[in-house]
Amino acid sequence: MAAVNGELALTVLMGLLLVGVAAWLARVENWRSYTPLGSGGVYGGETGQAHHEKPSGLTRWLTTVDHKDIGIMYGLYGVIAFLIGGAMVMVMRAELLDPGATLISNTFYNSLLTSHGITMLFLFGTPIIAAFSNYFIPLLIGADDMAFPRINAIAFWLLPPGALLIWAGFFPIPNLIPAQTAWTMYTPLSAGVGGGNQANAGVDLMLLGLHLTGVSATMGSINFIATIITERAEEVTWANLDIFSWTILTQSGLILFAFPLLGSALLMLVLDRNFGTTFFVNDAGGAILWQHLFWFFGHPEVYILVLPPMGIVSLLIPRFSGRRLFGFKFVVYSTLAIGVLSFGVWAHHMFATGIDPRLRASFMAVSMAIAIPSAVKTFNWMTTMWNGKLRLTTPMLFCIGFVQNFIIGGITGVFLASIPVDLVLHDTYYVVGHFHFIVMGAIAFAGFAAMYYWFPLVSGRMYQRTLGKAHFWLWIVGSNITFFAMVLLGYGGMPRRYATYLPQFATLHQIASLGAFLMVIGGLIWLYNFVVSYFEGPVVTDGDPWNLKEYNLYTGEWEWFDRKLKTTITDGGDEEVATDGGLHGPVGAETADATDSDDSGRAMDANDE
Amino acid sequence: MANKIFDKETLLDLTVNFVPLFIILFFVGVFAVLNPWGGLGDFLSIVAQGLLIIPFIALAILTYISGKAIAGDEKTKTVFPPGQATVPGTPPLTHDEDDGETAELEGDSTAEHADEPAAVESGEPAVVESDETAEEDGETAQIEATESTDGDGDRSA
Ligand code: HEM
Ligand SMILES: [Cu+2]
Numbered sequence: 001m002a003a004v005n006g007e008l009a010l011t012v013l014m015g016l017l018l019v020g021v022a023a024w025l026a027r028v029e030n031w032r033s034y035t036p037l038g039s040g041g042v043y044g045g046e047t048g049q050a051h052h053e054k055p056s057g058l059t060r061w062l063t064t065v066d067h068k069d070i071g072i073m074y075g076l077y078g079v080i081a082f083l084i085g086g087a088m089v090m091v092m093r094a095e096l097l098d099p100g101a102t103l104i105s106n107t108f109y110n111s112l113l114t115s116h117g118i119t120m121l122f123l124f125g126t127p128i129i130a131a132f133s134n135y136f137i138p139l140l141i142g143a144d145d146m147a148f149p150r151i152n153a154i155a156f157w158l159l160p161p162g163a164l165l166i167w168a169g170f171f172p173i174p175n176l177i178p179a180q181t182a183w184t185m186y187t188p189l190s191a192g193v194g195g196g197n198q199a200n201a202g203v204d205l206m207l208l209g210l211h212l213t214g215v216s217a218t219m220g221s222i223n224f225i226a227t228i229i230t231e232r233a234e235e236v237t238w239a240n241l242d243i244f245s246w247t248i249l250t251q252s253g254l255i256l257f258a259f260p261l262l263g264s265a266l267l268m269l270v271l272d273r274n275f276g277t278t279f280f281v282n283d284a285g286g287a288i289l290w291q292h293l294f295w296f297f298g299h300p301e302v303y304i305l306v307l308p309p310m311g312i313v314s315l316l317i318p319r320f321s322g323r324r325l326f327g328f329k330f331v332v333y334s335t336l337a338i339g340v341l342s343f344g345v346w347a348h349h350m351f352a353t354g355i356d357p358r359l360r361a362s363f364m365a366v367s368m369a370i371a372i373p374s375a376v377k378t379f380n381w382m383t384t385m386w387n388g389k390l391r392l393t394t395p396m397l398f399c400i401g402f403v404q405n406f407i408i409g410g411i412t413g414v415f416l417a418s419i420p421v422d423l424v425l426h427d428t429y430y431v432v433g434h435f436h437f438i439v440m441g442a443i444a445f446a447g448f449a450a451m452y453y454w455f456p457l458v459s460g461r462m463y464q465r466t467l468g469k470a471h472f473w474l475w476i477v478g479s480n481i482t483f484f485a486m487v488l489l490g491y492g493g494m495p496r497r498y499a500t501y502l503p504q505f506a507t508l509h510q511i512a513s514l515g516a517f518l519m520v521i522g523g524l525i526w527l528y529n530f531v532v533s534y535f536e537g538p539v540v541t542d543g544d545p546w547n548l549k550e551y552n553l554y555t556g557e558w559e560w561f562d563r564k565l566k567t568t569i570t571d572g573g574d575e576e577v578a579t580d581g582g583l584h585g586p587v588g589a590e591t592a593d594a595t596d597s598d599d600s601g602r603a604m605d606a607n608d609e
Numbered sequence: 610m611a612n613k614i615f616d617k618e619t620l621l622d623l624t625v626n627f628v629p630l631f632i633i634l635f636f637v638g639v640f641a642v643l644n645p646w647g648g649l650g651d652f653l654s655i656v657a658q659g660l661l662i663i664p665f666i667a668l669a670i671l672t673y674i675s676g677k678a679i680a681g682d683e684k685t686k687t688v689f690p691p692g693q694a695t696v697p698g699t700p701p702l703t704h705d706e707d708d709g710e711t712a713e714l715e716g717d718s719t720a721e722h723a724d725e726p727a728a729v730e731s732g733e734p735a736v737v738e739s740d741e742t743a744e745e746d747g748e749t750a751q752i753e754a755t756e757s758t759d760g761d762g763d764r765s766a
Contacts, residue, residue, distance in 0.1 A: 140695075141695075235689065236694045236695065238682040240682075361657065362661050369629035369630075373626075
């Protein structure tokens with residue numbers, strides 16, 4: 001009897017719990033429904049005011065499925081990763097100031113090297129692109145939100161645990177050391193065999209963290225493919241889809257084919273390390289198997305990272321050149337061509353491994369072919385600017401910097417794709433110079449161009465232009481100094497991934513560190529500028545802060561912004577305007593803390609002409 | 610039908626993909642004719658050719674599909690400037706602009722601008738990048754920004 005009663009009580013309790021969960025879920029559902037819709041759409045009347053329906057404070061950010069909120073979180077995440085990855089490399093550059101191992105140990109150098117690469121590629125690169133694509137693609141194509149808003153949220157929330165796992169080795173946890181495998185995780189080192197210390201669990205955690213970020217990227221890519229194909233507004237056709245959406249669509253296709261492969265290879269490696277499987281044992285050719293699997297993912301990955309920035313640059317350069325993109329369809333088709341061909345070139349990373357010369361030759365041929373669509377784009381950007389009415393605003397400067405750096409990065413790449421040249425330069429600083437011209441000089445530059453360009457839209461305020469320009473000049477000078485020094489080091493025969501070096505390389509290494517230091521100053525200026533301007537910058541009251549209407553280049557996301565301003569600002573004539581449903585207070589009486597006068601900014605502009 | 614979509618203009622747009630296709634085909638031919646490593650019969654030579662032929666086929670298919678999708682929409686639907694379709698009042702591209710997308714056409718699109726709202730003439734002030742984070746002397750952001758806009762050399766054009 002007592003037992004039956006107990007069971008009954010349990011059942012009732014369980015039922016209550018389920019009802020509670022259902023009620024809670026329904027509430028969550030409600031929050032979702034009241035999310036402000038990108039284009040007004042069904043809830044047109046409520047757009048702008050709908051912010052009130054979101055829970056406030058931390059709950060809002062933890063529960064949001066709004067593509068704009070998720071975009072902001074991706075952005076914040078990417079920026080934090082960028083600062084951490086940057087700090088890591090600065091320790092390395094300090095160590096490289098003199099030939100010996102003076103500042104840090106060789107093993108710690110290797111740990112930083114590994115973490116810097118993985119952080120910048122997987123925790124900064126991919127997320128910062130996702131920040132812009134999440135926020136702006138639905139606005140650009142006139143969709144209400146992403147096709148799967150919750151998958152979107154899940155994809156983001158896999159990233160923070162991923163980062164913690166990847167960095168776990170650095171945390172003060174007993175018996176845990178950071179991975180020292182470099183981002184390529186070549187076996188047998190990464191398989192933990194032999195006398196080294198890489199059998200440590202820190203490496204396993206890093207592999208699992210990487211796996212999580214891969215799952216995240218795959219979920220995101222499925223979402224973007226579905227969104228761009230099915231959620232476009234009726235008037236957005238394949239013939240007028242904007243270039244950024246095209247590049248994200250292509251990138252998502254690449255992610256869909258590349259990342260699951262990385263995930264599988266990582267799991268195989270984890271199995272080898274922990275469960276006695278022998279996928280990558282040396283004697284059966286396993287080491288080369290890893291390289292094939294890794295680079296079949298790895299080369300598409302570099303295009304996963306560079307295509308959307310190319311899209312951003314293709315979107316922005318016309319806006320500040322006063323004319324439409326020259327040869328728009330060339331850019332679209334070449335983007336798609338790069339997407340396909342990027343799966344056919346992976347073994348150009350393996351020319352020096354002793355694979356069959358016939359296979360090498362084929363990979364060389366396709367690598368030459370893929371250079372064409374990349375080169376076509378640079379010509380499109382240049383012809384767009386040619387005789388255009390250039391406005392050298394900060395985002396435009398970063399775009400031009402992108403083009404400059406991409407040209408050097410691309411050309412050094414074509415040389416590496418030539419087998420005889422690569423056999424000399426493989427595993428030297430030349431390769432490091434090559435890809436930094438692209439990953440920092442191009443990808444990061446485009447990311448910052450986009451941050452400046454859309455800052456007024458996201459924050460409702462304007463940044464300080466003089467600081468923006470100072471940031472640009474420090475970066476363009478700094479990056480060229482650093483990465484050109486690396487190219488020269490490579491010509492001299494300096495191998496990559498070493499904490500120490502022969503004395504004859506000292507000068508070039510010091511020059512490289514100098515450039516890196518300039519970039520740090522630029523980065524700090526950027527950080528100051530954005531933080532201060534976010535809270536105190538002049539409020540943007542016009543939906544066209546870049547004057548795009550004048551050139552008939554006004555795009556959908558600004559139109560959305562304009563509508564938001566009009567529905568949110570109650571009194572346009574007053575300075576006491578509040579923006580964005582309480583995110584910021586009204587503009588009060590701020591004190592002028594900016595030292596640059598307006599004139600200097602203008603003078604600078606005049607000089608640019 | 611297919612011929613209507615793949616007319617001269619579309620094929621011209623697709624040249625950008627024909628070039629890499631041609632390069633790959635060229636190497637297929639070179640490796641077959643010169644046969645530098647002897648014997649096309651063995652497995653690795655076939656793999657080597659496959660490494661060229663598979664990307665070739667994949668790119669050819671994608672070029673066809675994307676060309677069909679883009680040119681097809683171009684011919685059957687209103688073509689707006691990219692990214693601007695959802696902006697109310699954006700004039701669709703004329704056929705000429707649409708084909709060429711070239712600079713001259715954009716340069717002298719005065720006819721098109723004529724029937725636009727007067728925003729162009731009035732030089733509607735816009736907030737552009739500002740030097741000051743905080744507003745000075747009670748100036749509003751709007752005013753400051755307008756000044757900066759005037760400072761922009763491009764306006765003199
Ligand atoms: C223009 C087309 C390009 C060609 C022909 C090319 C060619 C190459 C080659 C042959 C290598 C191997 C060098 C070696 O290890 O000996 C290489 C390395 C690399 N490239 Fe490129 N590249 C191109 C564009 C890019 C782009 C767009 C990116 C980045 C988005 C990129 C990122 C990298 C990276 C990260 C590595 C080094 C990988 C490593 O060993 O850690 N490349 N490139
Ligand atoms: Cu590659």
